[in-house]
Amino acid sequence: MKKLLVVANWKMNPQSEAEALELFAKTFQAAKNCPEIDIAVAPPFPFLASIAKRWNFRPEGFHGKTNLHLAAQDVFWERAGAYTGEVSPLMEKELGVSYVITGHSERRRLLGETDAMVNKKLRAAFEFGVAPILCIGEDARQSREIPEIVGEELRASAKDIPPLFLESLIIAYEPVWAIGSGTPDSPADMQQAAIFIRKTLAEMYGEGCGQRAQILYGGSVTSQNALAFIEETDGEVGGLLVGKDALSDDFPAILERLARARRGEESRNLS
Numbered sequence: 065m066k067k068l069l070v071v072a073n074w075k076m077n078p079q080s081e082a083e084a085l086e087l088f089a090k091t092f093q094a095a096k097n098c099p100e101i102d103i104a105v106a107p108p109f110p111f112l113a114s115i116a117k118r119w120n121f122r123p124e125g126f127h128g129k130t131n132l133h134l135a136a137q138d139v140f141w142e143r144a145g146a147y148t149g150e151v152s153p154l155m156e157k158e159l160g161v162s163y164v165i166t167g168h169s170e171r172r173r174l175l176g177e178t179d180a181m182v183n184k185k186l187r188a189a190f191e192f193g194v195a196p197i198l199c200i201g202e203d204a205r206q207s208r209e210i211p212e213i214v215g216e217e218l219r220a221s222a223k224d225i226p227p228l229f230l231e232s233l234i235i236a237y238e239p240v241w242a243i244g245s246g247t248p249d250s251p252a253d254m255q256q257a258a259i260f261i262r263k264t265l266a267e268m269y270g271e272g273c274g275q276r277a278q279i280l281y282g283g284s285v286t287s288q289n290a291l292a293f294i295e296e297t298d299g300e301v302g303g304l305l306v307g308k309d310a311l312s313d314d315f316p317a318i319l320e321r322l323a324r325a326r327r328g329e330e331s332r333n334l335s
């Protein structure tokens with residue numbers, strides 16, 4: 065069974081370096097007790113650098129072997145040059161960053177990031193050895209059917225990926241209406257979304273790619289609903305992308321629940 069991946073997307077929080085270091089220390093403690101799960105923390109860039117230095121992250125990972133990883137919230141597609149305000153995948157790699165979120169809906173909507181830009185970022189991240197987490201999701205859902213826009217976003221954002229990298233595709237399905245709204249998707253609909261994503265990937269790159277992709281759910285995840293997305297989706301969901309709750313004391317509870325379930329100690333129905 066593939067390890068679950070839980071991504072803590074801090075977005076533009078917290079407000080100071082001291083708070084960021086404290087939050088990371090808490091997450092570190094929680095991660096230590098949950099070796100069954102991979103955890104990737106995505107702080108804002110200035111704090112990403114402070115955490116990487118303070119905790120001695122290396123390009124090859126945190127002391128080379130742990131379940132706690134650093135993630136970036138964005139990346140640019142060139143290695144260096146006249147690109148004001150941008151951060152290259154090489155810079156992230158040097159800091160010890162293992163993952164990068166690409167195409168988050170907040171960037172697509174507030175900053176006009178297009179599928180073509182997301183695609184360039186995704187391919188650059190792969191090329192420089194930082195694993196991209198591709199976010200897709202619809203603004204609104206009229207019926208229980210997964211809207212075709214999700215397929216279009218996926219096709220355009222994940223096109224032309226060299227075969228070498230297809231093994232390690234990570235797709236985060238985050239319905240925009242579920243993000244920060246307190247109204248998560250249902251596990252049943254998430255399962256349908258995951259099947260839809262696998263089918264689309266299979267059409268693009270073959271059955272194997274569709275089967276192997278790691279699919280995460282994101283949107284108002286809390287310790288109350290986290291386990292259901294893993295346990296009630298028939299193995300389709302391989303992890304979670306957590307925003308607001310990653311800043312709170314609820315985050316260790318999410319990790320603990322998932323880890324205990326992996327150890328066979330807790331099932332949602334018994335908790």
Ligand code: PGA
Nearest residue numbers: 243244283284306307308
């Ligand atoms: P949320 O954010 O958990 O606050 O809904 C998720 C995300 O945007 O990645």
